[in-house]
Amino acid sequence: MENAITRLLRGNCRDSSNQENEAGYKALYDLTPETRREMLELITVLDASPDNNDMAGEIEQEVFHAATAEHRPLMIERLEGWWFAQVIVALSSAVSKPISVAALDDKIDKLRESFQRTNLPVDFADAHPPSENITDLDGRAFVRQLRKIEVNAKRIEWAVRDYCRAFEQRARCHEKSSLLLSIHEVARQVSRDVHAVNRDVATLLNSGVIDRTPEGVEFPYDRIHFEFGIAV
Incomplete structure (x- = not known):
């Protein structure tokens, strides 16, 4: 079998007029016979497999309902x-170590959950903002307020980091027009109890700050600025 493959390769290299492949053919036959054989043993040919142009369509069909x-x-x-x-x-x-079908199915399930109609996909949950971004936010009102009530430096850093993540996520979602969220999804995004979030959302709705539609709560703003006083 190996000899047959070698003969086919040699014939193809000899008869081909493709100048772009000429350097590759020469490199192949500059190898020693043993090295060529080792290389061929590492090649697996998948007959009738789709090429890159067809792959996108086939993947889309596989996840069509996801x-x-x-x-x-x-x-x-x-x-x-x-x-x-x-x-x-x-x-x-x-x-x-092979990539298991179970791992692939698990990843698709997680993506399916995050892309439900009422969910806001989280792209920046593990992102670490650059230090210059954190420094730029040092003068923000919420940072000054946290210092005013003597929150320690590490927790202020976490707050600034979460602000940067939320800002980037909001910008991404604004581009994708993913503005409608369920109450449960809002609670998940801010990592708070759903009942507490429900009360806060009700207050914002009653104040006219946000809107409710049949599909969820709508946040039609790039940013919301709050000001409040703290007695010290």
């Missing part, structure tokens, strides 16, 4: 990013 048409391209982008990261780890690891 997200709405609006969110499907972004879901595929995240799935591909996860997949390429797994492939890099698998190829660079000293011990060969």
Whole structure:
């Protein structure tokens, strides 16, 4: 079998008139026969497999019901990013470890959950803002207020970090027009009890700051500025 493959390769290299491939053909036959054989043993040919142009459409068909048409391209982008990261780890690891179907199914399930119609996808949950961004926010009112009530430096840093993440997420969602959230999703985003969030949202609704639609609570602002006094 190996000899047949070698003969086919040699014939293709000899008969081809493709000048772009000429350097590759020469490099192949500059190898010793043993090295060529080792290289060929590492090659697996998947007959009739889709090429890169067809792959996008096939992936979209596989996840067709996992997200709405609006969110499907972004879901595929995240799935591909996860997949390429797994492939890099698998190829660079000293011990060969396959990527399991269960891991792929679990990732698709998590993405499906995050891309439900009433959810706000979280792109920046693990992001670490650059130190210059944190420094730029040092004069913000909320930072001065936290210092006024003697919150320690580490908790102020966490607050600024969360502000940066929320700002980046809000900007991303503004671009994607993902402005409608359920009360449960608002609670999840701010990591607070759903009942407390429900009371706060009701106050904002009654004040006319935000709006409610049949699909959820709408936040039609890039930012909301609050001012309040603290007696010391």
